[in-house]
Amino acid sequence: MIEFVLNGRAEAIDQADPNQSILEWLRTKKRLTGTKEGCGSGDCGACTVITGAPDKNGQIRYEAINSCIALIGSLQGKHLLTIEAFRGQPAHPVQQSLMDCHGAQCGFCTPGIVMSLIALHSESAPDADDHKLMEALAGNLCRCTGYRPILEAGRQALVQSWQPGSESHPARYLASANNADGLATTDDTSISSLEALNGHHYYAPATLPQLKRLLRAHPDARLIAGGTDLVLEITQQLKALPRLISLERVRELNGSQLEENRLVIGAATPYRQLHRQLSGLWPAFDHLLERLGSLQVRNRGTLGGNIANASPIGDMPPALIALDATLVLDGPEGARELPVEQFFKGYRQTDLKPGEFIYSIHIPLPEPGQRLFIYKVSKRLDDDISAVLGAFRLTLKNGVVQDCRLAYGGMAATPARARLTEAALLGKPWSQRSVEHAIKALGNDFSPLTDVRASSTYRLQVAGNLLHRALLENSELHHRDTPLMVTDYA
Secondary structure, eight states, X not given: OEEEEETTEEEEESSOOTTOBHHHHXXXXXXXXXSOOSOXXXXXXXXXXXXXXXXXXXXXXXEEEEGGGSBGGGGTTOEEEOGGGGOSSSOOHHHHXXXXXXXXXXXXXXXXXXXXXXXXXXXXXXXXXXXHHHHHHTTOOOSSSOSHHHHHHHHHHHHHHTSTTOSOOHHHHHHHHHOOSSSOOOOTTSOEEEEOTTSOEEEEOSSHHHHHHHHHHOTTOEEESSOTTTTHHHHTSOOOOOEEEEOTTOGGGSOEEEETTEEEEETTOBHHHHHHHHHHHSTTHXXXXXXXXXXXXXXXXXXXXXXXXXXXXXXXXXXXXXXXXXXXEESTTOOEEEEHHHHEEETTEESOOTTOEEEEEEEEOOOTTEXXXXXXXXXXXXXXXXXXXXXXXXXXXXTEEEEEEEEEESSSSSOEEOHHHHHHHTTSBSSHHHHHHHHTTHHHHOOOOOOSSOOHHHHHHHHHHHHHHHHHHHHHHHHHTOOSOOOOOO
């Protein structure tokens, strides 16, 4: 059974198809049709809803998610708010602002836009700026109005809510929409589950021992964390996943902390939660994480999931390889540590043994003289998959390359280092001539394929251009005497 609160009312579900998305359940079982389906893949934002769960201080933290790629079992112990929670009078400031600024026409995508803006509204401070507004809306596509009136409405809603004496303070509205004393009354240490008449099962353990017992009992089960990639097998490939084990509630797999000379991140930690700490240490991650999917995706997607799906165009693995990060894998034979670089064995193939799972990711802290550059090239700036991603960690001393690790995504069947290119740079001056010589080695490191995102020739050209860009950027940093670790995007 799973228990949660829907628009202020307690819900308990003991039998449902675990492959059913929140969107499908809302529309077919609850007849809450304000939430729309546009793409079924987490790209358009028409299905956006808000979920709430207690943070470490016991306060309910709300965030926007794509309900089309979130399964019904993921709602255990949460609040779920749909557009229907905000009907009636007075209108929410976001709704009123959209009306005032003429930010809606056909209305199909408008509910998702409203929910994204309400989520931003709930957590914003008086200094909320256009950057935060654009980040909140990057995962919502509007097909009618154009974006200017929507952005104007967002600005108006955020500003008005913080006027002196305003009765529309963000916290008031979500509390009113919930209208519930607390979360569904469940034991936080128990295993929640769903089953269907067709034999499909969903388990959500709360502790590491429970997870291991389930894996021993069901070695054929698929592990699911945020599900932002795995659920596409259901919605896009029309597959049935008979047995799922969720990692979302396992406390030991969530959170991040500094330990000696490394940052340790639990494999089931969502991107949104690790962003600030990781980019605080290595600022090159800041822009990358802002471009990894949409905010709705980052609220659920996890670092462990991005690694475990072993996609050659996953955004995080090249950067982790460049930093010489390691994984802790746990399973029937106990825990073992493995460099991220050695985890990938082939296209969508990993070193995970039966019953094993990623427990945590260990990322070294920066050392003096180290510089990290990360560049992502994609057809669309926001919410798009990489054509090529380059991540370069360089250690320079007196203008000479003492050490370097160059890693790329989109250039091979797995994320991989450019070892011959590294060798061409080691011990050489970090200069135009050295970089041009090193770029010539890329053709021996990689033979990229041609696909819908880019041709082989384009990928090789861009891979070299990105290394050259790091040289130019480093030169600019040197002359401006700015911090050592930076990023930019193409």
